[in-house]
Amino acid sequence: MRTGGRTPVFLVAASGIVVFGFLYFRSRWPRATFVVAWGYCVLWGALLADYQPFTALLVSLYHVARHLPRRQALGFLLLAVVPPAINTRDAAVILGNNMTEALLIGLLWCVIFGIAWGAGRWGQRVEQATRWREEKLAAEASLARQNERLTLARELHDVVAHSVASIIFQAAGARHAAKTDSTVAAQSLEVIEASGVRAMQELRELLGMLNSAADAGTVGQPPAQVGLAGLESLLDLTRSSGVNVTLHRSGRPGHLSAHADHTAYRLIQESLTNAIKHSGPGLQIEVKINWHPDRLEVAVASSSDSPVLKPPAGTGGYGLAGMRYRVASVGGRLESGWQSAGTFCVSAQIPTDQDPVDGQRKPALGGRSR
Numbered sequence: 001m002r003t004g005g006r007t008p009v010f011l012v013a014a015s016g017i018v019v020f021g022f023l024y025f026r027s028r029w030p031r032a033t034f035v036v037a038w039g040y041c042v043l044w045g046a047l048l049a050d051y052q053p054f055t056a057l058l059v060s061l062y063h064v065a066r067h068l069p070r071r072q073a074l075g076f077l078l079l080a081v082v083p084p085a086i087n088t089r090d091a092a093v094i095l096g097n098n099m100t101e102a103l104l105i106g107l108l109w110c111v112i113f114g115i116a117w118g119a120g121r122w123g124q125r126v127e128q129a130t131r132w133r134e135e136k137l138a139a140e141a142s143l144a145r146q147n148e149r150l151t152l153a154r155e156l157h158d159v160v161a162h163s164v165a166s167i168i169f170q171a172a173g174a175r176h177a178a179k180t181d182s183t184v185a186a187q188s189l190e191v192i193e194a195s196g197v198r199a200m201q202e203l204r205e206l207l208g209m210l211n212s213a214a215d216a217g218t219v220g221q222p223p224a225q226v227g228l229a230g231l232e233s234l235l236d237l238t239r240s241s242g243v244n245v246t247l248h249r250s251g252r253p254g255h256l257s258a259h260a261d262h263t264a265y266r267l268i269q270e271s272l273t274n275a276i277k278h279s280g281p282g283l284q285i286e287v288k289i290n291w292h293p294d295r296l297e298v299a300v301a302s303s304s305d306s307p308v309l310k311p312p313a314g315t316g317g318y319g320l321a322g323m324r325y326r327v328a329s330v331g332g333r334l335e336s337g338w339q340s341a342g343t344f345c346v347s348a349q350i351p352t353d354q355d356p357v358d359g360q361r362k363p364a365l366g367g368r369s370r
Helices: 009-025 030-047 055-067 070-079 082-094 099-177 182-216 228-239 258-278 317-329
Strands: 244-250 284-291 295-303 333-338 343-351
Touching: 009 030, 009 055, 030 055, 030 070, 030 082, 055 070, 055 099, 070 099, 082 099, 099 182, 099 317, 182 228, 228 244, 228 258, 228 284, 258 284, 258 295, 258 317, 258 343, 317 333, 317 343
Parallel strands: 244 284
Antiparallel strands: 284 295, 295 343, 333 343
16 A cells, blocks of 8 residues: 555445446446546555556446547547556556566556447447438438328329319300200210219229238339320310310330339320310310330320410429429420410320340330321
């Protein structure tokens, strides 16, 4: 013992209990915990030559390295060298000034302290990597949910908007015809009924697929519904509203993925809806489907005898924005604008797929010419 008197054992034990009890706050207050443990080691290392109270300091050094920035953690590592240096000096005296063994003991303690500090830094990196991975997964899940909501909104818009536009168009005609020609009014009511039934059917199919996807725990784009195979019935329903619609096909049909096929159908459906909403009497619509070896070109041009209701300048409406997003999602390109004073055209180019087995293009549905 270095002091002149005898140090009470209970004092050493009490101070140890206080220091080790303070380690309870090592994660919340790593700096304060280190300072307390460091002072404890320096105090008793200076008073008692054969006492090595390094356990609390090693624990606090680990948490300093784990919870603090690297530069601050290095500063605490350098400060932690002081207690082992005092112990090395005391070991040299006890060993009869045998500096070789004393230095080996000091080097051993330095290695132990370095391992504790390195373990803390490694723990910090693992914790950060885990947190970043969880944040990335949460962001991806949030984005997937947002994409699902947007996809559902677009599907509902395309299903409902076309049917509602047709119903409004026919209801207006039926209201005027009811006073003069009950037969025309009855035909309009039949078209209204057919439009409503078709919309309800598509909504049931959409909700059924969403429920299936929810049961399977899948996220992302829902399975494609109708495609170009259902184009004739769509055009027939539009013609029953009193709109003159012509369809022109050219080229050898290629193969479209289910999503691209669905996109082409929705593009035509939304274009028909916009034409009915924004055009007056005498509406004429021309639909062109042009097949090329590497792409499908779809164009819908509408014109009417009366002035066309144009959207405000600088805006394309939700319909065009939705079509542009759909076409871009399959790697295509969409263009829209006025071809002449009374003709508005929406056109898109949609890439086709190749057979993964023989590299030949598969024929798509809906290849019949009209």
